[in-house]
Amino acid sequence: MTAKDFINREERSKRSSPVCFVADANTSYNGMMWDQSANGFSAFIKIFTHNVEKASIFNDFLDLDALTKKFLGKKFTISYLDNNNQCFGKLRECTVVRCERSWERDYELFLGCKYTDSLTTSEVSTSFEKEMADVSFDDEKDKQLLKTLQESDPDVIALTFPARHFYVKYIRDMAEELATLAGFDSLSAFQIKLATDEVYTNAFKHGSPRYCQSRIRVSFIVDGSTFFVRIKDEGGCNISRKDIMRNIEKNPGQKSGMAIVDSFMDGWAIETLKAKSTVVSFYKCKDQD
Amino acid sequence: MKIIEVSTGEYLVNIGVEFDSTENWSALDYLIEEEQIKSLTFDFENTMYVNSSAFGYTVNISQVLASKGATLKLINLCQKVSMVFKCLGGYELLNIED
Known part of the structure; x- marks a missing residue:
């Protein structure tokens, strides 16, 4: 992301407008657009005023897990609202790809949404494709998981470390903390760390x-339901999953x-480019119960 | 990691919060090589994390001790630590007291 992108982002967020998320004829939620691009937008929405789910709000605390289950992956028709709270402008369909606690007063949820008719050309998708270029799964279930992960516009966090063993503490703790932040339970986050x-x-x-001259690249790819890790080294040991x-x-x-x-993981793969690199990828999905 | 001599030849090792290959195990190596050990107990009461390197090391110690006629016992494993040992086959190889 460049400085220009930041300026554009700031400009865009200044133009925040009231929006309405329409789920069906009887359900809609009012909110405030936060940021937008060609592929999607983000918005804060009000939950209390819509009395979404009594079970989701207990003693004024949000049950973010319950709300995430309710909103994540769901399709809405989005429209702008005028001063009289009437819809205007082009109606567009979107899918919720991220659900977080709001940091704006008067709103309870922050949603990241992707227009369903948009092309997948966002920065995030590009970095996802770049990170996943040498990841190859044989199993159909794993292939489907990758497709779903890509469509969800996940966060891609990639770091390159000199090959020193003491970094392992930092990397594994980071994995556990990111998994916890993404809503994984303590046991699953521990397993991802391990x-x-x-x-x-x-x-x-x-x-x-080349010991510390060698580089190990660690990537975490996270969306609302999956934690994907990819670790690439310079070894190229000729070893297969078999x-x-x-x-x-x-x-x-x-x-x-x-x-x-x-x-402990739900799927894993190993890809070797002989005498050049080895990539081990693995993932864990959130329990659905 | 803290080593306590409970009685002659009987040692209790308080394993730290994390038991992994970044830990310095030389004191324990020295103890096993040099001293006349009858029994060694690893106390995992404060341990929240173990990995396969620590497991492999523990199995090696157990085998060395067995060859000397001594024993190794693992006590106070929390759920996560016991899960790792179970996964790696520790319950078949080691004397674990849950």
């Missing part, structure tokens, strides 16, 4: 031929760190 530790440690041990699974099965008594990834 898997990140194991894969980073392998990258350091087996994929950093080899790893065979080793795990061969030593049922004393398993390797990849057994943790296999047991």
Whole structure:
């Protein structure tokens, strides 16, 4: 993002206008547009005044999980409101791709929305595609997950570290904190932390031929329901998922760190470019109950 | 990590908050190599995190001690730590007291 983008963003946010989210003939929510682009927009919406779900509000505290379930992925027709709260302008359909607690007074929720008729050309999608270029899953379930993740315009956080082992503490704690922030329960966040530790440690041990001159790239891709981690090293050890699974099965008594990834994550893959790089990717989805 | 001699040849090791390969294990290595040990107990009461490196290290210690006729016992594992050990096969290999 450039300085110009920031200025444009500031300009755009100054033009905040009242909007209305129409779910169906009987349900609509008023809000305030916060930012917009060719592909979508973000807005604050009022929950209390609409009495959305009594169960979602307890003693004036928002149950963000319940509200996220209610709004995330849902389609709305969006329109601007005039001074008399009447709709005007072109109606457009959008899908909610992010749901957060509002930081603006008088509003309870902040929604990130994507126009359903827009092309996927936002900055986020570009960085997603860049990060995921060398991630390859064989399983249909995993492929579908990637597609859904891409469509949700996830946050992509990528950091490159010199291959030093002491960074593992920082990286695994970051994974756990990000997962907690994304709404994962304590046990799932712990499992993500553990898997990140194991894969980073392998990258350091087996994929950093130049020690601290080598680089390990760690990417976290997060949306409302999935936590995806990708760790790329410079090793290029010629090892496949099949080899790893065979080793795990061969030593049922004393398993390797990849057994943790296999047991605790919902999917994982390894991609090797011989003598150049290895990318290990894994993900965990939020429990739906 | 803090090592306490409970009685002659019997040691209690208070494992720290995180038990992983960034920890310096040399004091424990020295103890196992040099001292006449009868039993060693790892107390995980304050431990919130373990990884596969720590697990592998624990299994190695257990095997070295067994070869010397000594024992290793693991106590006070919290749910998360016990989950990791279970996943890695620790309950078959180690003497874990839940």
